[in-house]
Amino acid sequence: MSEVKRTAARCQLDPALVTENSKPDQTGQTFNIWYNKWTGGENNGRTGLVHAKHRCNVKLDSGYTKADKYAKDGQINRTKYICLYFARGYCCNGKNCDYLHRIPTKLDIFTPTVDCFGRERFLDYRDDMSGIGSFGKVNKTLYVGGIASMSGNIELKISKVFGEFGDLAYVNILPAKNVAFVLYKLESQAQFAKEAMYCQSLESGNEAEILNIRWANEDPSFRAKKRLREDEEDFTMEAARSLLQHLQNEKKSRMQDIVVKDEESVGKSNYDKRNDKIQIDSTSLAKLAVLRSKVNQKAASNAKEGIIDGYSSSEEEDSGINL
Secondary structure, three states, X not given: OOOOOOOEOOOOOOHHHOOHHHOOOOOOOEEEOOOOEEEOOOOOOHHHOOOOOOOOOHHHHOEEOOOOEHHHHOXXXXXXXXXXXXXXXXXXXXXXXXXXXXXXOOOOOOOOOEOOOOOEOEOOOOOOOOOOOEOOOOOOEEEEEOOOOOOOOHHHHHHHHHHHHOOEEEEEEEHHXXXXXXXXXXXXXXXXXXXXXOOOOOOOOOOOOOOEEEEOOOOOOHHHHHHHHHHHHHHHHHHHHHHHHHHHHHXXXXXXXXXXXXXHHHHHHHHHHHHHHHHHHHHHHHHHHHHHHHHHHHHHHHHHHOOOOOOOXXXXXXXXXXX
C-alpha cells in the first residue's frame, strides 16, 4: 500500500527577504552559512547566543519537494537528505527545494559518517559538545541549557516541544541547574531537533529565553549503558521489520498498478482465446454432424443390401471429411 500523498512544502521565508539582515547579530569575524553562526573571536557561552528569528513548524511546513518522488508515483525517495534550512525554519525554496522537508523516520538510512542533513561528522566531539557530532558512537541525547524557568510542569512542556521532532525515550530534568536532557529513540531525530531548537525558546516568541542545545555526554553508569544497548537492539529489529514491511507493501502496490494497467489488454487476450476455442468447438461439431449424417445414410443403404457391419475406416477416408 502506497503512503499517503502529501501537499507541497511551503516556503518558510519569502525569497525577497533573504538579505544580509537575515543573519544573526555579529558575534565573530566570519559568518558560516552552513552552521548559520559567526566564527572566530566570538564570545563563548550564553553571552554569544542570539535568539533565532525563525522557527520550524513541522506540521505546517512539511511537504513534498523536488527530493521526493511523490509527484511521480506516490513513493518516497529515501536517498536524499533533510533540508537544514527547513529544520531551522527559513527555507525559501519550498516545493522546489532539492532536500526533504520532513522529520527523519526510522525508514531513513543515513551513512554513519554524515548526519541527516548530509554534513560530514568527525571522529571526536568538539570540546563544548556543540557541532555536528561524532561518527564514533551513536548519541541520541541532547543537553538543553538556558531554560529560563522551571515553574509548572516543565517536564511535560519540554516533552511536548521536543516531541514535535520525533519520538522521545525519556526527559531528565535538573531543576537546580536549569538544564534538561532529552533522549530520542532515533539519532537522526536528535540531530534534527538539535538544529531546530538551537537558540529557540520553549514558548515561541519568548526572546528572553535562549536555549543552548548541545550533545550530551554519555551516562557512565552500568544501568544506563545496559538500557541503551537493549533499546538499541530492540529498535534496530523494529526498524528492520518496518523497513521490510514497507518494501513489501511498495512491491505489492506496484504489482497492483501493473495489473490494473494491463487489465484491458489481458482481458482482450483471454476473450480472443475463448472465442478461438468456441470457433474450434463449433467447427468440430459441424464436421461431426456431417459425418454422422453420412454414416446414417451408409448404414441405411447397407441395411437394404443386407450388410450388417457396413461402414469401414477406408470408406471414411474416401468420404473426404477430416476432423
